[in-house]
Amino acid sequence: MNDPRVVRLAQVIVEYSLEVRERQILRIDAPDVAAPLALALYRAALAAGGFPYPTIAVDGLLEILLDEGSEEQLAFVSPLQRHEIETIDALATIWSETNTRSLSRVDPGRHARFLGAQRQLSNRRWERISAGEMSWCGTLFPTNAHAQDAEMSLARYEDFVYGACHVDENDPSAHWRLVAASLRRRADDLESVRELRIVGPDTDLVVGVEGRKWIAADGRFNMPDGEVFTSPVETETEGEIRYTFPAIYHGHEVEDVRLRFEAGRVVAAEAARGDDYLRSLLDMDEGSRVLGEVAFGLNYEIDRFTRNILFDEKIGGTMHLALGSAFPQAGGANTSGLHWDMICDLRAGGEVYADGELIWKAGRFLAEAVTDPAEPVEAAERG
Amino acid sequence: MADSRLGHLADVLVSYSTGIEPGDIVLLETTPLAAPLLRELYRRVVGAGGHPQVRIGLDGAAEVLLSQGSDEQIQWVNPMRSEDFERADARIAVEASSNTRELTGVDPARQAGYSVARESLRERYLERSRAGELRSVVSAYPTTASAQDAEMSLQEYEAFVYRAGFLDRDDPVAAWRELGERLGRLSAWLCERREIRVVTEGTDLTLGVAGRTWIPCDGKENFPDGEVFTGPEESSVEGRVSFTYPATFGGRIVRGIVLRFEGGEVVEARADDGEPFLREMLAMDDGARRAGEFAFGMNEAIREFTGHTLYDEKIGGTVHLALGMSYPESGGLNRSALHWDLVCDLRSGSEVYADGELVYRNGEFLPELF
Numbered sequence: 001m002n003d004p005r006v007v008r009l010a011q012v013i014v015e016y017s018l019e020v021r022e023r024q025i026l027r028i029d030a031p032d033v034a035a036p037l038a039l040a041l042y043r044a045a046l047a048a049g050g051f052p053y054p055t056i057a058v059d060g061l062l063e064i065l066l067d068e069g070s071e072e073q074l075a076f077v078s079p080l081q082r083h084e085i086e087t088i089d090a091l092a093t094i095w096s097e098t099n100t101r102s103l104s105r106v107d108p109g110r111h112a113r114f115l116g117a118q119r120q121l122s123n124r125r126w127e128r129i130s131a132g133e134m135s136w137c138g139t140l141f142p143t144n145a146h147a148q149d150a151e152m153s154l155a156r157y158e159d160f161v162y163g164a165c166h167v168d169e170n171d172p173s174a175h176w177r178l179v180a181a182s183l184r185r186r187a188d189d190l191e192s193v194r195e196l197r198i199v200g201p202d203t204d205l206v207v208g209v210e211g212r213k214w215i216a217a218d219g220r221f222n223m224p225d226g227e228v229f230t231s232p233v234e235t236e237t238e239g240e241i242r243y244t245f246p247a248i249y250h251g252h253e254v255e256d257v258r259l260r261f262e263a264g265r266v267v268a269a270e271a272a273r274g275d276d277y278l279r280s281l282l283d284m285d286e287g288s289r290v291l292g293e294v295a296f297g298l299n300y301e302i303d304r305f306t307r308n309i310l311f312d313e314k315i316g317g318t319m320h321l322a323l324g325s326a327f328p329q330a331g332g333a334n335t336s337g338l339h340w341d342m343i344c345d346l347r348a349g350g351e352v353y354a355d356g357e358l359i360w361k362a363g364r365f366l367a368e369a370v371t372d373p374a375e376p377v378e379a380a381e382r383g
Numbered sequence: 384m385a386d387s388r389l390g391h392l393a394d395v396l397v398s399y400s401t402g403i404e405p406g407d408i409v410l411l412e413t414t415p416l417a418a419p420l421l422r423e424l425y426r427r428v429v430g431a432g433g434h435p436q437v438r439i440g441l442d443g444a445a446e447v448l449l450s451q452g453s454d455e456q457i458q459w460v461n462p463m464r465s466e467d468f469e470r471a472d473a474r475i476a477v478e479a480s481s482n483t484r485e486l487t488g489v490d491p492a493r494q495a496g497y498s499v500a501r502e503s504l505r506e507r508y509l510e511r512s513r514a515g516e517l518r519s520v521v522s523a524y525p526t527t528a529s530a531q532d533a534e535m536s537l538q539e540y541e542a543f544v545y546r547a548g549f550l551d552r553d554d555p556v557a558a559w560r561e562l563g564e565r566l567g568r569l570s571a572w573l574c575e576r577r578e579i580r581v582v583t584e585g586t587d588l589t590l591g592v593a594g595r596t597w598i599p600c601d602g603k604e605n606f607p608d609g610e611v612f613t614g615p616e617e618s619s620v621e622g623r624v625s626f627t628y629p630a631t632f633g634g635r636i637v638r639g640i641v642l643r644f645e646g647g648e649v650v651e652a653r654a655d656d657g658e659p660f661l662r663e664m665l666a667m668d669d670g671a672r673r674a675g676e677f678a679f680g681m682n683e684a685i686r687e688f689t690g691h692t693l694y695d696e697k698i699g700g701t702v703h704l705a706l707g708m709s710y711p712e713s714g715g716l717n718r719s720a721l722h723w724d725l726v727c728d729l730r731s732g733s734e735v736y737a738d739g740e741l742v743y744r745n746g747e748f749l750p751e752l753f
Contacts, residue, residue: 023455025462032415032439039443046452051459056439058418064426065435076434078408083466 003036003158008167009139009223010040013092014048016173017137017220022049024089031057034096034141041092050090059098066106066114074110075117085124093138095310100145101251108280111250116337130329139165139223140310150306157306164224164301164311176219179226183216183298186365187228190214193354196294198319200350201242202258207294207321208236212331217295217314226299226314231332232291235264241321244345245305245312247271247278253307254278257342265289266323282323287336292326295319296360297343309341317347317363386419388545391555392522392606393423395548396475397431399556400520400603405432407472412438417479417524424475438467442481445634449489449497457493458500468508471517478693479524483532486634491663494633495720499667502720505708512604513712522606523693532631532690540689547685547694548607562609563601566681568753570597570611576737579615579677581624581702583733585641588704590677591619595714609682609697614715618647620674624704627728628688628695629656636690637661640725648672649706665706670719675709678702679743680726692724700730700746 014020026045030038038054045052065073103111128134140146140161147157162168166175194210212230219225243257254274259266266289271278282289300316313320324339326332346352347363359366397403409428413421421437428435448457486494511517523529523544530540545551549558577593595613602608621644629638639655649672654661665672680701685694696703708722709715729735730746742749 027463028441030441032418035415035442038441039447042441042444043447043451046447046456049453049456051456051461053461053463054441054444056415056441057437058415058421058439060418060422061425061435061437064422065429068426069429070432073429073432073434078434078436079470080408080436080463080466084463087462 005158005162005167006036006040006141007044008170008172009162009165010037010044012165012167012172012176012219013041013137013139013223014044014050016176017223018090018092018135020045020048020050020052020090024050025087026050026052026090026092027084027088028052028054028092028094029057030054030094030141031059031096031098033098033143034094037094037096037139037141059102063102063106066103066110071113074114077117077120081121082124085121085128089134091125091134091136093136094141095138096141096143097145098143100149100307104251108250112284112337119337135220137221137223138310140308146306146308149308150304152306160302160304160306161224161311164299164314166224166301176225180216180218183218183226183228186296186298187214187216190228190230190354195236195355197353197356198241198344198346198350199353200344200346201244201348203239203241203344203350205237205239205241205261205321207291208233209294213329215327215330222310222314224299224302224311224314226302226316227295227297227320229293229295229327229330231326231330231334232294233264234290234326234332234334237261237264237291241344243342245318245343246307247340247342248307248309249277249281249340252277261291264291281338281340284324284338285336287334288324288338290323290334290336291321292324292332292334292336292339293320293322293330293341295321296365305343305345312343313341315343315345317345317350319344319346319350319352386541388541388550389420389423391550392545392548393420393427395550395555395559395602396520396522396606397424397427399559400522400606401473401475401518403428403431403433403473407431407433408470409433409435410438410467410471410474410476411435412440412474413477413524414440414442414479414481416481416526417477420477420479420524424477433473436467436471443485446485446489449486449493454493454496457497460501460504465504465507468504468511468517474517474519476519476521477524478521478691479526480528481526483528483631483690484635487636489634491660495663495667498633499720505720509710518603520602520604520606521693523691529689529691533687535689543687543689544607544694547682547697548602549684559602559608562681563599566599566601566609566611569679569681569748570599572752573597573611573613573737578619578738580736580739581727581729581733582735583727583729585625586623586727588620588622588624588644590674591616592677596712598710598713605693605697607682607685607694607697609685609699610678610680610703612676612678612710612713614709614711614713614717615674615677616647617673617715617717620644620647624725624727626725627701628726629690630723630725631690631692632664632723635660642725644674647674664721664723667707667721668719670717671707671721673706673717673719674704675707675715675717675719675722676703676705676713676724678704688726688728692726695726696724698726698728701726701728702735703727
């Protein structure tokens with residue numbers, strides 16, 4: 001485990017993303033397979049003067065609950081979990097898995113009811129994050145399962161992950177501070193836009209964003225990161241979009257999704273594979289046919305689709321438009337049990353117009369963010 | 384690859400030791416090494432209608448904390464842990480170490496500080512156990528580290544572990560109930576005694592037990608089990624005791640411990656190996672120099688020393704004495720952050736007297752007494 005990149009990843013999360021301070025309680029959520037990163041985080045948090053504690057997960061337990069638990073057990077949220085979410089100051093989540101499809105065969109209804117109950121905890125977590133009472137960062141430790149999804153060897157996948165996090169450099173925190181400044185300027189520029197039009201292969205979609213706040217995803221909540229996003233006006237999405245990459249939700253893959261929107265809602269949907277699943281998700285609830293997010297992926301170290309949303313939604317040169325729940329902090333009002341990020345590759349023939357003006361072509365903004373030509377985004381690209 | 388013996392172990396822990404019922408909040412504590420057993424436990428707790436709450440330790444974290452943490456960090460008691468012990472209805476803790484000596488390099492004083500800081504946590508946990516509010520069992524999962532301590536292959540060690548828990552028998556629970564009844568009769572008889580004297584090579588130790596309660600241990604709090612114990616009168620222990628077996632404690636080993644007691648207190652302590660650690664543990668607090676527990680190991684399926692206290696202290700034909708905290712249910716009053724079981728083999732050249740009468744010879748109570 002002497003990979004210095006693991007140590008730097010832990011440091012950047014503790015120092016930059018979470019800003020762990022003295023006497024802050026940091027919970028480190030990690031599966032067993034991510035133990036090297038969990039231990040590195042533990043060490044980094046101790047060095048920062050915090051009170052870290054790991055919560056380690058092993059394979060196969062959730063599956064037992066989902067397969068064999070009673071409805072009461074599925075819906076149970078323990079008082080211990082409620083206490084914990086009120087008490088911690090920071091949370092690091094390592095999402096690594098040993099088998100990304102282990103839940104493929106569980107009953108989706110039972111899984112949804114379990115997630116619904118657990119949402120009480122995640123909602124409370126987001127409340128506390130929004131109120132500035134706690135910090136959170138999600139990341140990934142490279143495993144064979146994720147490498148397999150990415151169709152890479154583990155060694156190559158490690159290079160990919162650590163490159164995307166910029167922890168193959170000596171001072172990743174400095175890098176992310178630069179990225180943060182650049183993304184913030186980009187977000188500021190987009191603030192004045194009333195309407196985006198996205199044009200690409202089988203895609204011509206208009207999304208209203210007037211009055212919405214653009215947010216720079218700069219490595220605080222996710223590592224890696226690199227996107228700007230907002231929540232569109234709920235009733236204004238019009239037109240058609242074709243998602244070039246497979247859309248993945250809880251391990252289910254839906255290929256070649258095409259959606260038609262009228263007055264903000266999906267009115268027609270088809271997929272080359274997983275059509276039934278697509279329809280079942282669209283019918284989940286009132287809000288599941290409405291866009292909750294529109295975003296530009298701006299991490300150009302991430303140059304390929306790897307079947308993991310943490311990376312895919314940030315692929316430099318893509319946009320993603322998520323169906324379902326919106327971000328209140330962006331001014332979004334749509335609520336849904338669904339938040340399904342689907343990614344549209346605009347690197348080949350894509351164009352984006354802001355209030356009629358071409359601002360993005362072939363996966364790049366045409367102009368640097370206006371206020372400062374010091375091109376930190378370019379710095380990010382050089383790696 | 385499921386080992387059916389694991390299923391039997393999980394059955395006994397869930398249905399017999401802790402008796403999980405619908406609605407119980409059940410802490411399942413172990414390390415990732417015991418994942419196969421954890422899955423069996425989890426399945427059975429769900430099957431019994433309980434709510435499993437999994438607590439899995441991170442290998443290496445203790446060493447990082449003890450060697451790099453500040454005093455404040457070492458003494459920090461996780462409020463989540465306090466809440467666990469406050470709220471849980473049952474707890475199944477399974478030891479599963481990847482390296483039983485991993486803490487050998489840390490400063491024993493810092494280790495003692497860690498234990499002292501957690502005393503209130505332990506006391507609250509014992510208090511709720513005693514009140515019947517928290518049913519708790521400690522068990523162990525066979526790992527290669529433990530097999531190595533036992534000087535066995537993993538396969539041999541697994542056979543040893545399952546045999547020790549009577550899991551190779553048709554009806555393990557019936558076997559535990561039967562042993563429990565036998566130990567109950569022995570405890571009742573011991574409760575009438577006032578003084579115990581243990582004599583073997585290098586050992587002549589007298590303990591006062593008048594008015595103290597002997598407790599039969601039948602697999603409800605330890606698994607495997609098989610002992611009767613009490614808390615000796617605090618100022619009564621006199622004499623010398625040589626512990627036959629090395630004592631593994633707090634992630635390190637101490638060999639050849641000899642203690643001399645006067646007026647209940649250790650007045651002389653030495654060890655062939657690990658003496659500084661022994662001294663540091665004895666200096667942990669006021670209670671650490673007194674015996675908090677004295678017990679007879681009564682599990683005939685455990686014959687061999689394996690370097691793991693859970694098993695060694697139950698070896699049929701041994702006694703053990705614990706430095707430090709006594710269990711209040713035995714009538715013992717000694718308080719300490721320490722509880723360190725030290726085992727003495729009595730299977731050859733040994734005698735035990737109760738109130739001056741020979742009651743035990745070479746590892747066995749005299750059959751004519753019962």
